[in-house]
Amino acid sequence: MRTITRDLLQHVGERVEVEGWLHKKRLMGGLNFLVLRDRAGLVQILDHEGKEADKLNGLQNGTVMKVSGTVVADERAVGGVEIHQPQIEVVVPVSEPMPIEIDKPLSHKSENLDTLFDNRPIALRNLREAAIFRVQAKTLTAFRDYFAKHDFTEINSPKLLAEATEGGAETFKLDYFGKTATLAQSAQFYKQMMVGVFERVFETNPTYRAEPSATTRHMTEYITVDAEMGFIGFDDLLNFVGGGLVHVANYISQHCAEELKAWQVEEYVLPKDGADIPRLTITQIHEMFRDATGEDHTEEDDLAPAEEKWICEYAKKELKSEAVFVTGWSSKSKTFKFYHRANAENPELADRADLLFRGVEITTLSMRENRYDVLVEQLRKNGGDPESAGYAPLLSAYKHGMPPHGGFGWGLERTVEKLLGLNNIKEAALFPRDMQRLAP
Amino acid sequence: MRTITRDLLQHVGERVEVEGWLHKKRLMGGLNFLVLRDRAGLVQILDHEGKEADKLNGLQNGTVMKVSGTVVADERAVGGVEIHQPQIEVVVPVSEPMPIEIDKPLSHKSENLDTLFDNRPIALRNLREAAIFRVQAKTLTAFRDYFAKHDFTEINSPKLLAEATEGGAETFKLDYFGKTATLAQSAQFYKQMMVGVFERVFETNPTYRAEPSATTRHMTEYITVDAEMGFIGFDDLLNFVGGGLVHVANYISQHCAEELKAWQVEEYVLPKDGADIPRLTITQIHEMFRDATGEDHTEEDDLAPAEEKWICEYAKKELKSEAVFVTGWSSKSKTFKFYHRANAENPELADRADLLFRGVEITTLSMRENRYDVLVEQLRKNGGDPESAGYAPLLSAYKHGMPPHGGFGWGLERTVEKLLGLNNIKEAALFPRDMQRLAP
Numbered sequence: 001m002r003t004i005t006r007d008l009l010q011h012v013g014e015r016v017e018v019e020g021w022l023h024k025k026r027l028m029g030g031l032n033f034l035v036l037r038d039r040a041g042l043v044q045i046l047d048h049e050g051k052e053a054d055k056l057n058g059l060q061n062g063t064v065m066k067v068s069g070t071v072v073a074d075e076r077a078v079g080g081v082e083i084h085q086p087q088i089e090v091v092v093p094v095s096e097p098m099p100i101e102i103d104k105p106l107s108h109k110s111e112n113l114d115t116l117f118d119n120r121p122i123a124l125r126n127l128r129e130a131a132i133f134r135v136q137a138k139t140l141t142a143f144r145d146y147f148a149k150h151d152f153t154e155i156n157s158p159k160l161l162a163e164a165t166e167g168g169a170e171t172f173k174l175d176y177f178g179k180t181a182t183l184a185q186s187a188q189f190y191k192q193m194m195v196g197v198f199e200r201v202f203e204t205n206p207t208y209r210a211e212p213s214a215t216t217r218h219m220t221e222y223i224t225v226d227a228e229m230g231f232i233g234f235d236d237l238l239n240f241v242g243g244g245l246v247h248v249a250n251y252i253s254q255h256c257a258e259e260l261k262a263w264q265v266e267e268y269v270l271p272k273d274g275a276d277i278p279r280l281t282i283t284q285i286h287e288m289f290r291d292a293t294g295e296d297h298t299e300e301d302d303l304a305p306a307e308e309k310w311i312c313e314y315a316k317k318e319l320k321s322e323a324v325f326v327t328g329w330s331s332k333s334k335t336f337k338f339y340h341r342a343n344a345e346n347p348e349l350a351d352r353a354d355l356l357f358r359g360v361e362i363t364t365l366s367m368r369e370n371r372y373d374v375l376v377e378q379l380r381k382n383g384g385d386p387e388s389a390g391y392a393p394l395l396s397a398y399k400h401g402m403p404p405h406g407g408f409g410w411g412l413e414r415t416v417e418k419l420l421g422l423n424n425i426k427e428a429a430l431f432p433r434d435m436q437r438l439a440p
Numbered sequence: 441m442r443t444i445t446r447d448l449l450q451h452v453g454e455r456v457e458v459e460g461w462l463h464k465k466r467l468m469g470g471l472n473f474l475v476l477r478d479r480a481g482l483v484q485i486l487d488h489e490g491k492e493a494d495k496l497n498g499l500q501n502g503t504v505m506k507v508s509g510t511v512v513a514d515e516r517a518v519g520g521v522e523i524h525q526p527q528i529e530v531v532v533p534v535s536e537p538m539p540i541e542i543d544k545p546l547s548h549k550s551e552n553l554d555t556l557f558d559n560r561p562i563a564l565r566n567l568r569e570a571a572i573f574r575v576q577a578k579t580l581t582a583f584r585d586y587f588a589k590h591d592f593t594e595i596n597s598p599k600l601l602a603e604a605t606e607g608g609a610e611t612f613k614l615d616y617f618g619k620t621a622t623l624a625q626s627a628q629f630y631k632q633m634m635v636g637v638f639e640r641v642f643e644t645n646p647t648y649r650a651e652p653s654a655t656t657r658h659m660t661e662y663i664t665v666d667a668e669m670g671f672i673g674f675d676d677l678l679n680f681v682g683g684g685l686v687h688v689a690n691y692i693s694q695h696c697a698e699e700l701k702a703w704q705v706e707e708y709v710l711p712k713d714g715a716d717i718p719r720l721t722i723t724q725i726h727e728m729f730r731d732a733t734g735e736d737h738t739e740e741d742d743l744a745p746a747e748e749k750w751i752c753e754y755a756k757k758e759l760k761s762e763a764v765f766v767t768g769w770s771s772k773s774k775t776f777k778f779y780h781r782a783n784a785e786n787p788e789l790a791d792r793a794d795l796l797f798r799g800v801e802i803t804t805l806s807m808r809e810n811r812y813d814v815l816v817e818q819l820r821k822n823g824g825d826p827e828s829a830g831y832a833p834l835l836s837a838y839k840h841g842m843p844p845h846g847g848f849g850w851g852l853e854r855t856v857e858k859l860l861g862l863n864n865i866k867e868a869a870l871f872p873r874d875m876q877r878l879a880p
Contacts, residue, residue, distance in 0.1 A: 004591075019671050019843070020671075021636075021841050021843075022841075038639065038671075039591065039593075039638055039670075061840075062841030063841055064841045064842070064843045091843065091844075092841050092843065094839070094840055094841045096839055096840070098840055099836070119836075121633040121636065121637075121833050121836050121837045122636075122837070122840055124634070124636075125637055125840075130637050133595065133638075136596070137593050137595070140594060141584075141588075141594075144581075148581075151444075151480075153479075153573070153574060153577050154577040154580060154581075155573065155577070155870060156576070156646075156663050156852075156869075156870055157871060158661055158873055159646055160612075160661050160873050160878060161878065161879075162878040162879045172600075172614050172615070172621075173614060174613060174623070175612070175613055175614075176612070176650075176660075176878065177650070177652065177875050179878070181612075181878055183614070190870075190871065193561040193880075194870075196561065196562075196564075196565060197565055197573075198479055198570065198573075199478065200479060205646075206645075206646065208600070210616075210617070212617065221598055221599065221600050223596050230479075231442065231459050231460075231478075370532065371532065389879065390879075392879075392880065393560070393561050393879065393880030394561075396561050396562060396880075397561045397562070399534070399536055400538055400562055401461050401462075401502030401504045401532050401534045402532065403459070403461075403504045403531065403532065404531075429596075430595055430596055430597060430598075430630075430634075431597060431598045431630065433598055433600050438600060438601065438602040438616065438621055439601075439602045439829065439830075439832075439833065440633075440832065440833030
């Protein structure tokens with residue numbers, strides 16, 4: 001029966017059987033070291049005589065093998081054990097060398113990323129690379145866990161739509177039995193409709209943007225953690241989102257210790273309670289940044305990237321939080337969408353915030369206008385046609401009663417990028433897609 | 441502070457505040473009954489005087505309201521309580537009647553399905569309709585739970601591909617910055633590549649088929665629960681899939697009692713251990729069916745729908761299982777894909793099975809050929825070109841060592857359909873998509 005490397009420490013002194021891939025070998029006649037990789041990690045195999053290791057002569061890393069041997073405790077070894085006196089069975093011999101070496105850290109310098117992505121199916125066999133996607137998987141689990149605790153229902157909205165509703169220019173179009181369909185740019189309308197059914201819904205879903213730009217922050221396909229909740233106010237929404245970040249960061253700290261170590265991630269600096277994440281207005285940040293650096297952005301209605309970075313560093317040092325809510329967004333700017341809600345007391349402002357974490361925006365949250373008449377008016381002002389078929393389902397939900405509600409779309413890859421201290425969103429996508437890249 | 445209807449029983453005798461939608465009203469002067477719906481269910485509000493209920497005069501179901509009142513235990517009422525002496529605040533008045541009545545069961549007769557789907561955003565406010573998607577969400581949770589218990593890693597593979605690799609005819613094509621891209625018909629190659637990384641992977645992902653057929657079993661977009669595992673044999677795979685069905689059915693029985701009641705679902709008849717789900721060959725089923733009905737399909741290399749139905753009913757009665765594994769598939773037929781594995785002892789047969797549940801196939805599982813040379817040979821025989829760019833990533837994973845592995849793609853909507861005893865897969869899709877339907 002097979003033993004997984006993770007469990008070897010429980011079998012010291014016993015003979016076990018492990019299965020996996022040859023990850024590394026050093027054959028030196030009298031002293032032969034092999035490293036075997038399985039889904040749980042690595043184990044070193046020591047063959048003093050070398051007769052068994054000879055079976056791997058001419059074979060390359062990647063060779064699939066079954067090894068039985070005695071588990072010997074050794075503090076210096078990975079996992080605290082080695083396997084001695086091995087018997088080796090080659091299951092699948094591999095004769096071709098790998099296109100990249102996977103037994104040492106792979107370069108993530110921007111000029112090397114294409115090589116990394118071109119060789120992704122093999123590069124991911126490097127433990128530090130795979131760690132990124134273990135963290136991605138655990139981040140999804142952490143989000144779902146948080147939603148379940150707060151009584152959300154998971155939904156699956158369609159990605160094939162009759163027509164683009166938001167920002168048609170950046171929409172992919174496809175031939176649909178002779179008609180034209182578009183790929184969903186967001187689950188926005190669907191999650192709002194579903195507030196009328198389940199009040200609180202979430203979806204972790206692929207999102208498509210025909211973004212004609214090649215940056216470190218954009219992809220054409222990515223995963224959004226979408227959520228929407230009814231019968232809440234703006235403050236509830238801020239508290240919920242703040243709590244979400246704290247929950248995810250704690251969950252990753254607890255469940256991904258090894259992965260964080262592989263990426264030398266420093267402990268997350270966040271308040272215990274997400275409600276205590278600092279909330280600053282754009283104007284405040286503009287002024288603080290100007291006073292600190294002399295650089296003046298006070299006339300702009302968005303933050304400059306340098307300001308986002310600076311405020312997170314400032315808050316980490318001075319406010320014990322490397323996350324900051326940016327509030328005070330204008331309801332008169334282009335970023336105010338027709339379904340956003342203006343603040344009741346100060347209609348010049350939107351009930352909207354961005355959550356910055358470690359220097360970048362990871363989610364935008366906003367309250368939605370829930371009154372049918374006001375929504376239709378805002379849609380018209382925005383240049384939309386309330387009679388167009390694309391809006392009909394959303395408007396029908398509004399017509400038959402929508403409570404005050406709000407929500408957010410949270411970028412999974414960008415969050416993982418920041419949780420691990422990576423520099424490019426694509427490093428956190430299993431098989432990234434951009435203008436140039438459609439493979440592997 | 442708001443109380444959710446689910447929690448009212450804990451507040452008998454107290455005054456509480458509930459928020460939700462007007463679901464039903466009977467105003468009869470002296471005795472006014474209102475029903476309020478929130479995310480957790482319904483509660484009846486009794487206004488003896490009628491002065492408060494008068495606030496709803498002229499308003500329709502869907503009206504959003506806040507009601508404070510005294511919780512009174514009443515065994516006859518839904519949830520065991522009523523709210524008396526209410527004070528009502530109308531939050532969002534609704535003046536237009538709903539396009540369909542949501543306070544009684546909606547027809548699922550095939551001739552009424554289009555009306556149901558056209559009005560989905562509103563129809564889902566009917567509790568029995570919403571129950572379908574609560575079961576869908578819990579089914580996903582049950583699958584994830586099962587995968588987590590078995591040490592799987594969740595992946596997110598891309599849906600935008602450079603070219604179709606399997607069955608190009610049924611692939612949606614889209615304009616991708618002047619090039620042509622296709623929508624993924626399955627995560628097959630990606631999950632196989634990822635076996636080389638994590639051994640055991642799963643993904644719950646939208647799947648796209650340009651299926652030009654209008655049946656009760658097909659949609660153009662649906663959710664597949666995809667999984668793949670390495671270092672296993674065919675028997676392991678059968679046990680794992682059987683265990684999965686038993687786990688999901690138990691989970692739904694435990695967590696969705698109310699939803700199952702709404703759909704009058706009979707208790708699932710399955711063995712305790714998924715490994716005990718009966719395994720019958722196609723030939724055996726052909727013969728059993730012929731002997732029982734006189735209808736002869738013994739010359740066919742697939743089961744007829746009538747046979748699938750019959751064998752599940754037979755097994756339910758005689759073998760205490762309404763699920764059956766169908767084995768004995770030919771390795772010479774068109775259904776044998778290039779990545780399938782022929783049986784080592786009898787190469788005429790494939791290491792493949794279908795899992796039937798309540799009369800239909802809910803998943804196909806198979807071992808994959810894991811030897812590079814044999815895979816390439818099978819690909820060529822199948823008419824594929826191993827030099828084509830679409831196969832390069834998969835072949836690179838094979839070239840550098842793939843262990844024996846197998847997996848399955850499990851249709852989420854079809855499973856929910858059968859768990860609830862529905863008749864059309866589209867009833868189990870939140871916003872179904874087919875040749876004709878791209879909205880809402």
